[in-house]
Amino acid sequence: MFLIQLKHELWKLFGKKRTFIGFGVFLLAQNVVVLMFRFSKASTGIRRALEGGGYPAADFITAETIATIVVIPIAYLLLPLYVALVGGDLVAKEAEDGTLRMILARPVSRLRLLSLKWLAGSLFALLLSVCLGVFGLAFASLWFPQGGLFATQIDGEGPRGGFSLFGASEGLWRYTLAHLLLATKAVSVMGLGFMFSCFNMKPAAATILALSVLFANGILMNIPWFADYKGWFITHHLNLWQWVFLQPAPTSRIIGSLCLLAGFNVTFFSIGAAAFQARDIKS
Amino acid sequence: MIQLAQVQKRFGARLAVDALDLHVPRGAVFGLLGHNGAGKSTAIGMLLGQVWPTAGDVKVCGHDVLRDRAKALAKVGAIFEAPVFHDYLSGRTNLEILSSYTAPTSPARIREVVAWVGLTGREGSKVRTYSHGMRARLALAQALLPGPDLLILDEPTNGLDPEGIHEMRETIRRLHAELGLTILLSSHLLSEVEQLCSRIAVMNQGKKVFDGTLAEARRAQSWVRLRTSDLGAAVAELRAAKLVVAERDDGAIALAEGAATSEVVRRLVELGFPVHEIATEKPTLEDFYLSLMRQETPDAGRRTADA
Structure with missing residues (x-):
């Protein structure tokens, strides 16, 4: 019965056109960036960095490299926006429309309903992350050859301005793993929006609050004097997917952040569930 | 099928439902x-477990809604x-x-x-x-x-x-x-x-x-249409005799409990008032409802009679 109800939650979610906005914008943004790399001098910087280090640029200006470059800004800006939008909608939109009252006239518990909605939202977040990876690689492959992976190291996680190089098979493997870990970011941001959605507020307010929390965390984390406390900020752990591109990959740190994100998610769900349980559902 | 016992719901300072007892038989x-805002939807919300009562018991189909929804x-x-x-x-x-x-x-x-x-x-x-x-x-x-x-x-x-x-x-x-x-x-x-x-x-x-x-x-309040030479004086006499409890501007009077129209006619004739017309109005739910709404809450409370 739980699976049937989950299927119905997915029908509701994927029956709405705005659920697909994220997919559409990813398609557009990735194509634009890939075409810009192909038909401009944008790849000169990569070439210079590689050749300056004595590496053959032709082996690393590849579909994997371009797809990885494309995914970073999208994962920072667009992905949180779309998953927060869906998370903020999950409960608050049904409450606003009045369909929640119809559902809660049935003998389904509020906790079960929330579990179904959270799972549906998480599946959406996972799918969006996977599509981001697949679309990016597919479009980049139309214009660039397959091969090795060149990945710049993010500030604070390696030598400033440094980069990592991987062979073709390891590059593809790291690219795949990064996107699977990116799904944990997507699920967590969705969960944050979902938590606010459980309170008595408009769906847009839930989305804005979730994004505000993220931005506030990001701002604090990036204040240089707070560098010693970056582990306290969720945004630091949400970036764990990029650590896959470090050489060697900091496995224990990734696992530690995964555990912390799991904790954050349990906390978000618990707070949301407690607020929703205490609420009066009225028209 | 439905049993509410002393159910109360408070939204902040506002008391939306107060000491509500309700029994709906199978x-x-x-x-x-x-009217709108009287507390009906809140009461229904409590029946369906959508609104948490501040106090009282809510049972539907024999089961407590709070414990066994x-x-x-x-x-x-x-x-x-x-x-x-x-x-x-x-x-x-x-x-x-x-x-x-x-x-x-x-x-x-x-x-x-x-x-x-x-x-x-x-x-x-x-x-x-x-x-x-x-x-x-x-x-x-x-x-x-x-x-x-x-x-x-x-x-x-x-x-x-x-x-x-x-x-x-x-x-x-x-x-x-x-x-x-x-x-x-x-x-x-x-x-x-x-x-x-x-x-x-x-x-x-x-x-x-x-x-x-x-x-x-319909029985709770019946009105009688009365036409006589001096209605105001006649009603005052009938009130004094405890035969009438209320009057309307259109000349209708509400008889006291147990009072009959025949008694009213006898009394008026004894007092020398000519009775041109006396007729019982068919009571409607609307009359009854409006009379309830016009009353102060404490008076209205006295009307409540459990089944």
Whole structure:
């Protein structure tokens, strides 16, 4: 019965056109960036960095490299926006429309309903992350050859301005793993929006609050004097997917952040569930 | 089927429902009357476990809604004013989704209920293409899917045109007659309640101010049309004799409990007032309801009589 109800939650979610906005914008943004790399001098910087280090640029200006470059800004800006939008909608939109009252006239518990909605939202977040990876690689492959992976190291996680190089098979493997870990970011941001959605507020307010929390965390984390406390900020752990591109990959740190994100998610769900349980559902 | 005992609901400083006792027996068509904001929807919300009572006990189908909501609502269907669905999905999909929150429902059962409410042929269309009347029928279908024993209808005719109101009224009659459902009908439309319900409760400012049969409601206050030479003086004499308790501007008088028109005539004749006309008005629910609403809450409370 739980699976049937989950299927119905997915029908509701994927029956709405705005659920697909994220997919559409990813398609557009990735194509634009890939075409810009192909038909401009944008790849000169990569070439210079590689050749300056004595590496053959032709082996690393590849579909994997371009797809990885494309995914970073999208994962920072667009992905949180779309998953927060869906998370903020999950409960608050049904409450606003009045369909929640119809559902809660049935003998389904509020906790079960929330579990179904959270799972549906998480599946959406996972799918969006996977599509981001697949679309990016597919479009980049139309214009660039397959091969090795060149990945710049993010500030604070390696030598400033440094980069990592991987062979073709390891590059593809790291690219795949990064996107699977990116799904944990997507699920967590969705969960944050979902938590606010459980309170008595408009769906847009839930989305804005979730994004505000993220931005506030990001701002604090990036204040240089707070560098010693970056582990306290969720945004630091949400970036764990990029650590896959470090050489060697900091496995224990990734696992530690995964555990912390799991904790954050349990906390978000618990707070949301407690607020929703205490609420009066009225028209 | 429904038992509320001393139920109270407070929203901050506002007391929405106060010490509400309600008993709806199996098989009844029970009307819950009151103006907008009287506390009817809050009471229904508490019956369905959507609104948490501040105090009191709420039982539906013999089960405590707070402790055992799943059992209490297993055989309950509900319709709310202005039924809302997922517009971008078909009527059938909406029914499948909503029914899955109660129990697995076979496609055959869905077809059966769709036919019962008269939506066959349109169940595959998106709900956004439905008229208001069709949405009302879809709402009825979703309420009937679990095979309910109790149907809770919260202002079910709101927003319907006269034809739709008539259709809904006939449907409610059919539900009671053909399926034997117990029905709780919340409404502020007196004519609707008068035509459908055998028993009513009236709420005003969160309090129940009357609970009884329609016949009791009509008996509760009867007016007598009186024409005499000097009505003011005559009424004053009748009041002094404790035969009359109230009067209206149009010359109608309310007799005291136990007083008969023959006594009034005898008294007036003894006092020398010519009686040109005296006739008992047929009491309506509207008269009764308005009289309840006009009263102060403490007076109204005295009218409350448990079944």
